[in-house]
Amino acid sequence: MHMADALVSPAAAGTMYVCSAAAAAYSIRKVRLDTDAKKVPVMGVMGAFVFAAQMINFTIPGTGSSGHLCGGMLLSALLGPYAGFLAMIGVLFIQCLLFADGGLLALGCNVWNMAFYGCFIGSLLIWKPMMKHGISKAKIITASVAGCVLTLQLGAFSVVLETLASGITQLPFAAFLAAMQPIHLAIGLVEGLITAAVLVFVYEARPELLFCSSGTEKKEGRFSFGKTLFILAAATALTGGALSLVASSYPDGLEWSIEKLTGSTEMEAKGDIYQAADQIQKAVSLMPNYALKGSDAAWGTAVSGIVGCVLVVAVCIGACYLLKFFRKKHSYE
Amino acid sequence: MSKIEHAVRDIHFITASASRDQWVNLIHPLVKFALTAGYILAVVSFPKYDLAGLAGMAVYPAAVFILADLSFLDAVRRIYPIFLFPCLLGICNPFFDKNTILIFGMTVSAGILSMMTLIIKGVFTVLASYLLIATTPIDKLCYALRMLHIPKEMVTQIMLTYRYLTVLLEEGNSMIQAYALRAPKQKGIHVKAWGSLAGQLLLRSVDRAEAVYESMLLRGYNGAYLYLKEKIAFRRWDVVYGLFWAGVILLFRKYPVVLIAGNLAGGMLG
Numbered sequence: 001m002h003m004a005d006a007l008v009s010p011a012a013a014g015t016m017y018v019c020s021a022a023a024a025a026y027s028i029r030k031v032r033l034d035t036d037a038k039k040v041p042v043m044g045v046m047g048a049f050v051f052a053a054q055m056i057n058f059t060i061p062g063t064g065s066s067g068h069l070c071g072g073m074l075l076s077a078l079l080g081p082y083a084g085f086l087a088m089i090g091v092l093f094i095q096c097l098l099f100a101d102g103g104l105l106a107l108g109c110n111v112w113n114m115a116f117y118g119c120f121i122g123s124l125l126i127w128k129p130m131m132k133h134g135i136s137k138a139k140i141i142t143a144s145v146a147g148c149v150l151t152l153q154l155g156a157f158s159v160v161l162e163t164l165a166s167g168i169t170q171l172p173f174a175a176f177l178a179a180m181q182p183i184h185l186a187i188g189l190v191e192g193l194i195t196a197a198v199l200v201f202v203y204e205a206r207p208e209l210l211f212c213s214s215g216t217e218k219k220e221g222r223f224s225f226g227k228t229l230f231i232l233a234a235a236t237a238l239t240g241g242a243l244s245l246v247a248s249s250y251p252d253g254l255e256w257s258i259e260k261l262t263g264s265t266e267m268e269a270k271g272d273i274y275q276a277a278d279q280i281q282k283a284v285s286l287m288p289n290y291a292l293k294g295s296d297a298a299w300g301t302a303v304s305g306i307v308g309c310v311l312v313v314a315v316c317i318g319a320c321y322l323l324k325f326f327r328k329k330h331s332y333e
Numbered sequence: 334m335s336k337i338e339h340a341v342r343d344i345h346f347i348t349a350s351a352s353r354d355q356w357v358n359l360i361h362p363l364v365k366f367a368l369t370a371g372y373i374l375a376v377v378s379f380p381k382y383d384l385a386g387l388a389g390m391a392v393y394p395a396a397v398f399i400l401a402d403l404s405f406l407d408a409v410r411r412i413y414p415i416f417l418f419p420c421l422l423g424i425c426n427p428f429f430d431k432n433t434i435l436i437f438g439m440t441v442s443a444g445i446l447s448m449m450t451l452i453i454k455g456v457f458t459v460l461a462s463y464l465l466i467a468t469t470p471i472d473k474l475c476y477a478l479r480m481l482h483i484p485k486e487m488v489t490q491i492m493l494t495y496r497y498l499t500v501l502l503e504e505g506n507s508m509i510q511a512y513a514l515r516a517p518k519q520k521g522i523h524v525k526a527w528g529s530l531a532g533q534l535l536l537r538s539v540d541r542a543e544a545v546y547e548s549m550l551l552r553g554y555n556g557a558y559l560y561l562k563e564k565i566a567f568r569r570w571d572v573v574y575g576l577f578w579a580g581v582i583l584l585f586r587k588y589p590v591v592l593i594a595g596n597l598a599g600g601m602l603g
Contacts, residue, residue, distance in 0.1 A: 004455050004458065004459070005373050005376075005377055005454070005455070005458035005459070005462075006377065006451055006452075006454035006455035006458055007422065007451075007455075008377065009377065009378070010374055010377055010378050013377070024487070028484045028486055028487065031486055032486070040486050040489050040490055040493075041489075041493055041542060041545050041546040041549055041554075042539075042542040042543075042546065043490045043493075044489065044490045044491075044492070044493025044494045044496070044497060044542075044545075045493060045494075045497050045501075045538055045539075045541055045542035045545055046538060046539075046542065047490065047493075047494035048493075048494045048495075048496075048497035048498045048500070048501045048502075048538070049501055049534065049535055049538035051494070051498055051501065051502065052337070052498075052501040052502045052504070052505035052534065052538075053505070053531050053534060053535070055336050055337045055340060055502065055505065056337075056505060056509060056522060056530070056531060057336070057520070057521040057522065058521060058522045058524075058527050058531075059519075059520060059521035059522060059523060059524065060524075061524050066520075066521045069531060078535075086486065086487060086490055087490060087494070089487065089490075090487070090490045090491040090494045091494060093491055094491065094494055094495055094498070096462060097462055097465065097466040097474075098343070098344060098347060098466060099340070099343070100411070100412040100459045100462060100463060103373065103458050103459065103462060104369065104370060104373055104458075104462055105370075105373045105374060105377055105458065163422070167381065168381070168422065168451060169422045169423075169425060169426065169429075170425060170426045170428075170429035170430040170444060170447070171422065171425045171429060172429065193527075194527055194531070197524075197527035197528030197531075197532075198527070198528050198531045198532050198535060200528055201528035201529055201531075201532030201533075201535075202532055202535060202536070205532065205536060206536060206539070209539060
C-alpha cells in the first residue's frame with residue numbers, strides 16, 4: 001500500500017505531511033510525558049523487528065499464496081499508540097530510502113495511511129477499549145483481525161482519495177475504489193490472523209509486554225470461540241457493506257469535483273508552459289522555423305526535441321567526466 | 334537466495350557505497366537532503382502532459398550517478414519492482430483519457446502521454462532517493478535531520494532501527510533456514526508455526542532491546558544520542574554544489590531547456 005512519489009501532487013503531499021506531522025508532534029509529547037527513556041531504544045529495535053517480520057512469508061492454508069504481518073497494529077499492541085506510531089514512522093522512512101517502498105515526498109501520505117490508522121484507530125478505538133477489563137486470547141484475536149481489517153480499509157480508501165486528488169490517474173473514483181477495497185479486505189483478514197497469532201504467542205509467553213496489560217492476568221477471558229467468530233464475521237460484513245454503500249452513493253459527486261479540479265489545472269498548466277516555451281524558442285533559436293528538408297514542420301520539431309535531449313545529456317555527461325578528470329589530476333598532484 | 338538475504342545484501346551494499354571517500358559523499362548531508370527534496374518536488378510538480386520538460390530533469394540523477402561512481406544498472410536492478418503500481422495506474426490512463434493533445438505539432442493520445450509522464454516521474458523520484466542514501470551514511474543523514482529540528486526521539490529511533498535492521502534480519506533468516514531444513518518441500522511458514530516463529534523473533538528482539546538500552550546506559554545515555562563525534566561544517570564546495578544544482582533544477586523546471594537546445598542545434602546544422 002506504499003504510495004510512490006510519482007502518485008502524489010505537491011499539494012496533496014504537503015497536506016498529508018501537515019496531518020502526519022501533527023500526529024507525530026502529539027505522539028512525541030506523549031512519549032516525553034511518559035518520562036521512560038527506555039522506550040526510545042526499544043522503539044528502535046522493535047522497528048527493526050517489524051522490518052524483519054514483514055519479510056517472512058506466512059503460507060495461507062488452502063491457497064498457494066502467502067501473507068505478511070501488519071506492522072502498525074503489532075507495534076501499537078506492544079508499545080502503545082504513541083510510541084508505536086513513532087516507531088512506524090521510522091520504519092516507513094527507512095523503507096522509502098533503502099528499499100524505495102514509498103518516497104520522501106509521499107512519506108506524509110504513507111505515514112497517515114499505514115501508521116496513523118494502524119496505531120491510533122487500531123489501538124485507541126479497538127485494542128484499548130477491548131483490553132480495558134483484562135486480556136484474553138479471544139479478545140486478542142478479535143482486536144487484531146478487526147483492527148487490521150478496519151485500518152487497511154481506511155488506508156486503501158485514503159490511497160484512492162490522495163491519488164485522485166493529486167490528479168494522477170484517469171481511473172474513475174468508483175472503479176479505483178472497487179479495485180482497492182476488496183483486495184485490502186482479504187489482505188486485512190490474513191494480516192489480522194498472522195498478527196493475532198504472534199500476539200497470542202506473546203500473551204502466553206510474556207503477557208506483560210502487551211499494551212494495556214497489568215502483567216498479572218493469565219485467566220481466560222469471557223469470550224468464547226463462537227462469539228469471537230461471530231464478532232469477526234459481523235465486523236467484516238459491516239466494513240464491506242458500509243464501504244460498498246460509500247462506493248455506490250458518492251461516486252458522482254466526487255468524480256465530478258475531481259474531474260472539474262484536474263480539468264481546470266490541465267488547461268492552465270498547458271497554456272503557461274507552452275506559451276513560455278514559445279517565447280523562449282523565438283528569442284533564443286537561431287532558426288525558429290527549423291524543419292528537416294523534405295519533411296513537415298511537425299517532424300522537424302520532434303527531431304529537434306530528440307536532438308535537444310541528446311545534446312543536454314551529452315553536455316551533462318561530458319561536464320561530469322571533465323570535472324572528475326580535473327579532480328583526479330588535482331588529487332594526484 | 335532468500336528475500337531476507339537479498340535485503341541484507343542490499344543494505345550492506347548501500348552502506349558500503351555511502352561510506353566511500355567519494356567527493357559527492359563528502360558534500361554536507363543537509364545540502365544533499367535539501368537538493369533531493371527539492372528535486373523530487375520539482376519533478377512531481379510537472380504537469381501531466383509536459384513530457385519534454387520532464388525529460389530534461391534527467392540531468393540531476395544522470396550527473397550524480399557519474400560523479401558518485403555508482404552503477405546505474407545496479408540501481409535499476411534493485412528498485413524495478415516498485416514501478417509496478419505507478420505503471421499499472423498509468424496503463425489505465427489511455428483507456429480513460431480519450432483526449433488528444435498537440436505536441437511537437439503531432440496529435441498524440443493524452444492518455445499515453447500522461448502514462449509516460451507518470452512512469453518517468455516514478456523513475457526520477459526513486460533514483461533521487463537512491464542517490465541520497467547511496468552517497469550519505471545514515472549517521473550523517475540523521476545529523477541533517479537534527480539540523481532541520483526533527484525531534485531527537487524520532488531521529489534516534491530511525492538511527493537505531495537502521496543499525497539493528499541487519500542484525501534482526503540475519504536472526505530472522507537463521508530461524509527461517511532452521512525451519513525450512515526441518516520442513517522440506519514446504520513453501521513459507523505453516524499456519525501452526527505462524528505465532529511461535531515470529532513470536533520467538535519478537536521475544537529475542539525485546540531481550541536485545543533491553544540489552545541495548547542497558548549498554549547505552551553504561552555508555553552514559555541520558556536520552557540524548559550523539560550522532561557524530563564532531564560537527565560537520567559547511568565548506569565552500571558544499572555551497573557551490575548546492576547553489577549550482579538548485580539553479581539547474583530551477584532552470585529545467587521553469588524552461589523547456591531540452592527543446593531550446595534542440596532548436597539551437599537544429600539552427601546551427603541548418
